[in-house]
Amino acid sequence: MTDWSVTIAAAMLVVAPLLAGGLSLAVRRPSLLHVINLTSMGLLVLAELLITRMVLDDGPLTVLGASMYFDALSVFVLFIIGTVGLACSLYMRSYLDEQVARGVIAPNRLNLFFFLFHMFLLAMVLATTANSIGVQWVAVEATTLATTFLIAFWRRRESLEAGWKYLILCSVGISLALFGVVLVYYSSLHVLSDVGTALNVTELLPVADRLNQHVLKLAFIFILVGYGTKVGLVPMHSWLPDAYTEAPAPVVAMLAGVLEVVAVYAILRIKMVVDHAVPASFSGNLLLLLGFASFVTAALFILVQRNYKRLFAYSSIEHMGIAMIGFGIGGTVGTFGGLFHLLNHAFAKSVAFFAAGNVHRRFRTVDIGQVQGVIVAQPWTAMALLFAGLALSALPPGALFASETSIVTALTVSGGGENGAAALPASLAAENGRMGLVTVFLLSAVLAFGGLIYRVTVMVWGTPQQDIVRGEAWTAGHAPMVLLIAALIGFGFVLPAPLRELLGRATNLLLLQ
Amino acid sequence: MLSEMGSQLIDLCSALLLLTCFAIVAQRRLAACVDLFALQSAFLAGTAALVGFLTDNHHVYVTAAMTGVVKVIVIPVVLKKVIQRLNVKRELVMNVNVPVALLICGTLVILAFFITRPIIPLGHVLTRDSLAIALAIVLIGLFTMIARQKAVTQLVGFLVVENGLFLGATAATHGMPFVVELGVFFDVLVAALIAGIYTNRLQDAFDSVDTSHLTGLKE
Numbered sequence: 001m002t003d004w005s006v007t008i009a010a011a012m013l014v015v016a017p018l019l020a021g022g023l024s025l026a027v028r029r030p031s032l033l034h035v036i037n038l039t040s041m042g043l044l045v046l047a048e049l050l051i052t053r054m055v056l057d058d059g060p061l062t063v064l065g066a067s068m069y070f071d072a073l074s075v076f077v078l079f080i081i082g083t084v085g086l087a088c089s090l091y092m093r094s095y096l097d098e099q100v101a102r103g104v105i106a107p108n109r110l111n112l113f114f115f116l117f118h119m120f121l122l123a124m125v126l127a128t129t130a131n132s133i134g135v136q137w138v139a140v141e142a143t144t145l146a147t148t149f150l151i152a153f154w155r156r157r158e159s160l161e162a163g164w165k166y167l168i169l170c171s172v173g174i175s176l177a178l179f180g181v182v183l184v185y186y187s188s189l190h191v192l193s194d195v196g197t198a199l200n201v202t203e204l205l206p207v208a209d210r211l212n213q214h215v216l217k218l219a220f221i222f223i224l225v226g227y228g229t230k231v232g233l234v235p236m237h238s239w240l241p242d243a244y245t246e247a248p249a250p251v252v253a254m255l256a257g258v259l260e261v262v263a264v265y266a267i268l269r270i271k272m273v274v275d276h277a278v279p280a281s282f283s284g285n286l287l288l289l290l291g292f293a294s295f296v297t298a299a300l301f302i303l304v305q306r307n308y309k310r311l312f313a314y315s316s317i318e319h320m321g322i323a324m325i326g327f328g329i330g331g332t333v334g335t336f337g338g339l340f341h342l343l344n345h346a347f348a349k350s351v352a353f354f355a356a357g358n359v360h361r362r363f364r365t366v367d368i369g370q371v372q373g374v375i376v377a378q379p380w381t382a383m384a385l386l387f388a389g390l391a392l393s394a395l396p397p398g399a400l401f402a403s404e405t406s407i408v409t410a411l412t413v414s415g416g417g418e419n420g421a422a423a424l425p426a427s428l429a430a431e432n433g434r435m436g437l438v439t440v441f442l443l444s445a446v447l448a449f450g451g452l453i454y455r456v457t458v459m460v461w462g463t464p465q466q467d468i469v470r471g472e473a474w475t476a477g478h479a480p481m482v483l484l485i486a487a488l489i490g491f492g493f494v495l496p497a498p499l500r501e502l503l504g505r506a507t508n509l510l511l512l513q
Numbered sequence: 514m515l516s517e518m519g520s521q522l523i524d525l526c527s528a529l530l531l532l533t534c535f536a537i538v539a540q541r542r543l544a545a546c547v548d549l550f551a552l553q554s555a556f557l558a559g560t561a562a563l564v565g566f567l568t569d570n571h572h573v574y575v576t577a578a579m580t581g582v583v584k585v586i587v588i589p590v591v592l593k594k595v596i597q598r599l600n601v602k603r604e605l606v607m608n609v610n611v612p613v614a615l616l617i618c619g620t621l622v623i624l625a626f627f628i629t630r631p632i633i634p635l636g637h638v639l640t641r642d643s644l645a646i647a648l649a650i651v652l653i654g655l656f657t658m659i660a661r662q663k664a665v666t667q668l669v670g671f672l673v674v675e676n677g678l679f680l681g682a683t684a685a686t687h688g689m690p691f692v693v694e695l696g697v698f699f700d701v702l703v704a705a706l707i708a709g710i711y712t713n714r715l716q717d718a719f720d721s722v723d724t725s726h727l728t729g730l731k732e
Contacts, residue, residue, distance in 0.1 A: 134689055138696030145703050152711075157718045161727040164711050168667055171704055172655065175674045178697070179651060182682045182689070186632075186644070189686055195570075196690050214631045242730040 006054050010063040010070070012047035013078070013125050016040040021118035024111050030100065033114050034093055040118065041089045044125070045082040051075060056501060062131060062202055069131035069201055072505035076339065077128045077265045079502070080346045084257040085121060087480035088250045091354050092117075094477035095250055098361060104154065113153060120146040120254065124262050132199045133269065137174070137181050140230065140266055143259060144170040151247040151255075162239075162246035169239040170229055177226025177266075183219035184273070187211045201269060208276030220274045220283055223267065224290070230263035232317050233324065234294040241301075244313035245366060249357025252309070256316045256353060257346040264323065264342060268510060271327070275512060280330055287328030292440065294321030299444040302451035307366045308359070311455055312352045315392050318448050319345040319400075325441070326407040327510070334410030336507045341403035343503075344391075344491065347484045348400060352388035354481050355381050359459070363468060368455050373464035378472040382460045384481045389456030391488055393449040399491035404445070411438050519567040523684060526560040527646040530680060531622070534653045534673060538614050538660075541607075546669050547592045550676075554584035557676050560643075561683045573688045579698055580679070588672065588705045595709050596665060599716050609660045618653050625649035643684030650677030662725050664715055668708045675701050 020040035027033055052075045054061060060071035096113070099105045105113070123146055127139035144167065152163030185199055191207045192198040204211075225236065232240035244252050271283045298318035305311040319341065326338025358381040363371045375382040391398030394405075411434070464470065490496075495503070533553035540546050558580040565573030609617070625648035633644060654674035658667045679697075682689045689697075719726045 132690065132693065134693030135696060138693060138700055141700040141704075145700065145707060148707060148711075152714075155714070155718075158729050160711070160714055160718050161729055164664070164715065164724070164727065165730075167704070167708060167711065168658070168671065171671055172658065172674065175651070175671070175678055178678050179648070179681060182678065182686065183632075185682075185686050185689060195687075199690055199693065212632065218628070218632065245730070 006051065006061060007063055009047040009050040009054075010068050010129070012043055013051075013129065014122065016043040016047070017118045017122040017125065021115050021122065024114035024118060027111060028108070030097065030107065030110055033111060034089075034096075037089050037092070037114055037117070041082075041086045044121070045086055048075070048078045048082045052079065052498070052502065056498065056505075066131055066197070066200065066202060067135075068129045070129065071509060072502055073265065073268065073509050074128050076343075076502050076506050077261055078125070079499075080261050080343060081121070081124055081128065081258050084253065084346050084350050087350055087354075087484055088253050088257075090480045091253070091357075091477045092250045094475040095248070095357060095361075099248070109153075113150070116146050116150050117251075117254075120150065124258060127262050128265060131201055132197075133181055133184065133201065133204075133266075134199045136266055136269070137178055140177070140227065140263065141171070141174050143262070144174065144230075147247075147251065147255065147259070150251045151243050153248055153251070154246065156246075158242075159246040162242040166239045166243045169236070173226050173229025173236055175226070176229075177223045180219040180222030180226060180270070183215050183222065184211075184270070187215035187219070201273070204273050205276065208273045211273075211277045213278050216274045216277050217282060220270060220278075221286070223270045224283075224286055227263045227266045228290060231260050231267070231320050231324075232294075233290045233320060234297040234317065237294070237297075237317050240317060241310045241313040244316070244353075245307060245309040249353050249360070252357075253350040253353040256312070257350040260316065260320055261342050261346055264320070268327065272510060272512065284328045284330050287324045288437075289328075291321045291324030291326075291328055292437070294318065295325065296321075296440065296444050299448040299451070302448050305451070305455065306368050308368050308371065308455065308459065309353075309356055309366050311368070311452065312349065312356060312392075315352075315448065315452060316345075316349060318444075319349075319392070322404060322407060326403075326410060329407070329410045330511070331410055332507060332511065333406050333413075335510050336503060337403050337406030337410060339503055339506055339510075340491075341400065341407065344399040344403050344488060347488050348388055348391040348398060351384055351481050351484050351488075352392060354477070355385040355388055358477075359385065363464075368459060370465075371459045372462035373468075374460050377464045377468050377470050380472050380474065380478050380481075384478075384485065385456060386460050387485050387488075389452055389460075393452045394445065395449075397492060398488045400488075402492055408438065408441060411441060516567065519563065523560060523563055523567075524642055526556055526563060527643045527680060527684060529556045530560070530676065531646050531649060531653075534650050535615060535618055537669065537673065538618055538653065538657060539611050541611075543596055543663065543665055544593065546666060547589050547596070550592075550669050550672055551585050551589040553673070553676055554580055554589075557680060557683075558585065560680065561688075564683055564687055568687050570687050572691045572694075573683065575691075576683065576688060576694050576698075579694075583698060583702055584672070584676070587702070591705065591709050592665060592668070595712050598713065599665070607660060608662065614656075614660055617656060621652040621656060622649040625652055644681055647677050647681030647684065650674075650680060653677075662723050664708070664712045664724055667724065668705065668712070671708075672701070672705065 020036050023036050051070055055070050055075050062069050100107050123139045123142035127136050130136045148163050148167040152159045188198045191210050197203050229236040274283050294317050298314045301314045323338045323341045326334045391400050394400045533549050537546055537549045558577045561573055561577035626645045629645040651674050654670050658670035
């Protein structure tokens with residue numbers, strides 16, 4: 001009974017976007033395209049909730065001949081895909097209609113947009129649910145291919161440049177990850193005899209401690225660099241600000257909110273395997289290194305930004321860095337904080353890019369200096385922008401405050417011998433080193449806070465230029481912003497019980513407990 | 514005896530793959546680069562078929578055949594069409610001159626052997642050195658992408674990287690699970706097509722496929 005309902009739900013996750021993509025190509029009427037989109041997103045969320053229930057009740061599941069694998073971690077990522085995806089679909093309703101009406105997007109290219117959007121979703125769902133890390137690689141590369149034309153959808157010179165940069169950098173980065181996957185396979189063949197399943201997570205995890213350490217270490221480095229390019233970790237980040245500036249707002253919200261999480265998830269999956277064979281401090285220290293590099297670099301770049309989309313792009317790099325620091329430190333507090341941070345960032349960054357998209361459509365510029373008085377021109381958007389700015393600076397009304405605090409806490413008290421923690425020796429030198437890290441963390445946080453809040457407030461307050469239309473009607477596109485903000489504030493005070501359970505279990509999985 | 518000779522043959526094929534890499538780095542004409550890539554892919558298909566024959570893995574034959582179709586025929590033909598339309602047969606602009614580039618590539622090969630040294634003894638006797646050669650090809654492909662400025666050559670660099678990965682997968686592990694190989698093929702094909710479309714659009718927008726013109730986006 002439950003068996004086939006899980007199978008149907010799992011199949012739905014794949015079939016819904018696939019079918020919607022196919023239908024989108026055949027349909028011309030814009031309203032029908034939106035209906036298809038919302039229906040398929042609704043089905044996706046429903047299926048995902050059903051599977052979450054099952055996983056919470058019965059533990060990890062494999063479906064469809066063990067080709068798909070669901071545990072607390074992958075279900076958590078699915079939850080982010082579903083929620084942010086639904087929010088984007090609602091936002092696209094008013095956004096795309098206006099773009100078509102203004103002639104920015106030709107009406108006959110609208111179905112291409114939806115087709116690519118659905119393929120993008122499909123690739124992300126596959127990357128999250130695939131049991132084999134080889135199939136996961138194929139799906140992550142497919143996300144690059146599906147999004148490159150979405151980024152260049154406006155077909156301006158700059159968007160072509162951004163799209164080409166994205167395609168080349170991410171494809172190359174991802175090729176390195178494939179080399180890592182080949183290496184994992186190379187080591188697992190010695191232990192697992194079945195050629196067809198030797199890359200499956202369910203097969204790898206039980207025997208991971210017997211895999212060759214040297215090979216796994218090398219594999220992890222390749223995979224971290226490869227998928228790290230997709231996450232946008234420094235120094236592989238140079239495509240990210242360009243792509244985020246040039247892509248249409250709903251696409252950026254998906255890139256920043258969901259794709260980054262999926263790429264982090266791909267890294268964490270391999271980390272779980274590697275940590276079985278190699279002490280967790282190996283992968284932890286590498287994550288810490290990239291995390292701090294991203295955090296500090298992004299904080300400095302946030303200070304000098306004059307373009308609000310780039311501002312939010314660098315803030316993405318910053319927050320991914322913070323999450324990596326959480327996973328790198330490890331331990332219950334750090335890992336939990338990292339996962340929670342991913343969720344909060346996905347919500348807050350979607351709101352930020354939705355608001356930025358609204359501002360861009362009204363003011364027709366991405367230059368912060370030319371945008372003043374959003375509060376007069378677009379009161380709803382201004383509130384969202386202000387809230388997103390506050391939340392992304394990790395100030396208290398948003399849940400990012402809570403997650404960032406727990407990561408700092410983990411950084412301060414780590415090394416207490418917790419299982420999976422990057423075990424720092426408790427000598428005085430290590431103590432000093434750790435305090436140094438905490439200082440760097442807090443300084444960067446202050447820099448990023450100052451830069452972000454200053455730029456956002458400059459945009460929100462004041463009076464707009466004479467030629468800017470004033471006043472803003474409520475549209476369907478405002479609903480997701482309000483809902484996501486409400487969720488963020490809510491999470492800051494209390495986490496709903498199922499979500500807490502999910503996060504707790506995912507944390508335990510990552511700590512190999 | 515058979516495996517002794519087989520091992521030698523596979524080493525020879527891998528070495529030929531590496532050699533074509535150097536030829537691509539040294540080649541200045543765009544169309545010739547594409548031809549060399551097709552030649553390299555043919556060697557790759559040969560290596561795969563040889564591995565399939567010697568280890569009795571039948572699905573490796575399929576991947577060898579697909580390499581033949583996709584990388585020796587389809588992608589080069591598409592690239593040739595792109596080049597014809599762009600009318601860029603003239604000498605390539607290079608950031609690094611040829612002798613220096615070849616020296617750098619030599620260093621990269623040494624580096625690849627150095628990196629893989631600790632894990633080589635684990636491999637099958639048959640294909641021991643191929644993993645190191647595969648990594649060397651990947652590194653040289655990456656270097657080509659940095660050293661060349663035309664969009665098409667960057668694409669060739671990317672495809673060389675893919676060939677290196679594929680050699681690694683075929684030679685070191687006798688092929689990945691079949692689903693994965695199919696997926697990888699699909700991705701490479703689509704990536705090449707998309708990059709081809711991009712090249713056309715870049716040409717229309719910038720009147721050039723020289724990626725050094727792509728400097729509009731800055732801090």
